[in-house]
Amino acid sequence: MTDTAKTRKPGKNAFMFVVVAVALNMLCFGIVMPIMPALLAELTDQPIEIAIKSNGWLAVVYAVANFLAMPLLGGLSDQYGRRPVLLISMAMLAVDLLIMGLAPTLGILFLGRALAGFFSATVSVANAYVADVTAPEDRGRAFGMLGASFGFGFILGPVFGGLLGEIDTHLPFFVAAGFAALNFLFGYFVLPESLSPENRRPFSLARANPFGAVKHFAQLPRVAWFIITIGVFQIAHSVYPTTWNYHGASRYGWSEWEIGLSLGAVGLGSALSQAVLAGWLIRRLGAMRAALFGLGVHVIAMTGFAFAVHPWMAFALILVSAVGGVVMPAINTITSNLTPMNAQGELQGAQSSIMAFTLIFSPVLMTQTFSAYTAPGAPVHFAGAAFALAAGIAALSIIPFLIGVRANRDAVAAVPAPAQ
Numbered sequence: 001m002t003d004t005a006k007t008r009k010p011g012k013n014a015f016m017f018v019v020v021a022v023a024l025n026m027l028c029f030g031i032v033m034p035i036m037p038a039l040l041a042e043l044t045d046q047p048i049e050i051a052i053k054s055n056g057w058l059a060v061v062y063a064v065a066n067f068l069a070m071p072l073l074g075g076l077s078d079q080y081g082r083r084p085v086l087l088i089s090m091a092m093l094a095v096d097l098l099i100m101g102l103a104p105t106l107g108i109l110f111l112g113r114a115l116a117g118f119f120s121a122t123v124s125v126a127n128a129y130v131a132d133v134t135a136p137e138d139r140g141r142a143f144g145m146l147g148a149s150f151g152f153g154f155i156l157g158p159v160f161g162g163l164l165g166e167i168d169t170h171l172p173f174f175v176a177a178g179f180a181a182l183n184f185l186f187g188y189f190v191l192p193e194s195l196s197p198e199n200r201r202p203f204s205l206a207r208a209n210p211f212g213a214v215k216h217f218a219q220l221p222r223v224a225w226f227i228i229t230i231g232v233f234q235i236a237h238s239v240y241p242t243t244w245n246y247h248g249a250s251r252y253g254w255s256e257w258e259i260g261l262s263l264g265a266v267g268l269g270s271a272l273s274q275a276v277l278a279g280w281l282i283r284r285l286g287a288m289r290a291a292l293f294g295l296g297v298h299v300i301a302m303t304g305f306a307f308a309v310h311p312w313m314a315f316a317l318i319l320v321s322a323v324g325g326v327v328m329p330a331i332n333t334i335t336s337n338l339t340p341m342n343a344q345g346e347l348q349g350a351q352s353s354i355m356a357f358t359l360i361f362s363p364v365l366m367t368q369t370f371s372a373y374t375a376p377g378a379p380v381h382f383a384g385a386a387f388a389l390a391a392g393i394a395a396l397s398i399i400p401f402l403i404g405v406r407a408n409r410d411a412v413a414a415v416p417a418p419a420q
Helices: 002-007 014-044 048-080 082-102 106-119 122-133 136-167 171-189 210-218 221-237 239-251 256-285 287-306 311-337 341-358 362-374 385-396 398-407 409-413
Strands: none
Touching: 014 048, 014 082, 014 106, 014 122, 014 136, 014 171, 014 239, 014 256, 048 082, 048 106, 048 122, 048 239, 048 341, 048 362, 082 106, 082 122, 082 171, 122 136, 122 311, 122 341, 136 171, 136 256, 136 311, 221 239, 221 287, 221 311, 221 341, 221 362, 221 385, 221 398, 239 256, 239 362, 239 385, 256 287, 256 311, 287 311, 287 385, 287 398, 311 341, 362 385, 385 398, 398 409
């Protein structure tokens, strides 16, 4: 049965297989997110406004390992196929979640995050998988559906995790580890290989190191400018995973259950936006205009979150920010169509490395900003400071995007529109 999964050609359902795998992966992350403030407060014996600093450093450890490993895993997937790399990533997520659930100290928690970061390739390899099995004109819609699978994973995950967290702080991690193990089994027995032998190429260590991958794509200006856009945007977007839980608990007094509900709303908005709107917007506006529209929406939403003093305002802004979810599908449509088929894994590895590189410092930037303006004794109390900073950085990401479009207008204009 395993040999069949390895060797059979991807059929019309291959894309849905990887969508299910990514949705299950994000379900695991969603389950544990509501409980992180309580867990860190327990392990550090500090209020959440101080404990959030540890969350920032946990994200940094994950990002450093991810930055170093992502091009390596992307290059390996270009030679050996997407399936084995995805399976390794799925297995290590289960290991990480078990370590986090059993962690008696903060140091063990850091160890689990480092291992997960080094072997985490689900997103980048899944993007390469999509490029393998879809025609150029279908990729905008396909990347939107893949993005929607992230949202679907977050619809039930946080709500379920919040309920489990009310029972025991560590229970969500064990349940999530079980789902991660099931995801591995799903991939092992069901997920077919997507990369055909003729589109494979030998592994190159020079290309597989993070700086080598960035240097390679920096030689292609029409791709490099969009990768820079992704990096700057990622700095701003890191405000959500690093501060949202703590922001809600501190500013609105949310419990684990209420944090889970808010994250479920984020997931629902993201899933509906990317499943329904992303392909439609890219088709109507074109990939370039859709990406620009999404960046503008994020600037508006982040500014709104900075000044949302009531919970209902935050929930209303979740709907606004969800519309901006077209950004990554639109940019992925542009970059994947400007890159040869035998370099899709390397492209996704380079993009993920840039994102991981920004996450080396952006979580600390956001969590320290939040703590500086919310901790007891803060000279100025402004719970929305991190979101205000993020809005400014998101606005800056528009600059390299416009430079890339202007410098390569013909190539960008030639990107196929998604099929109806």
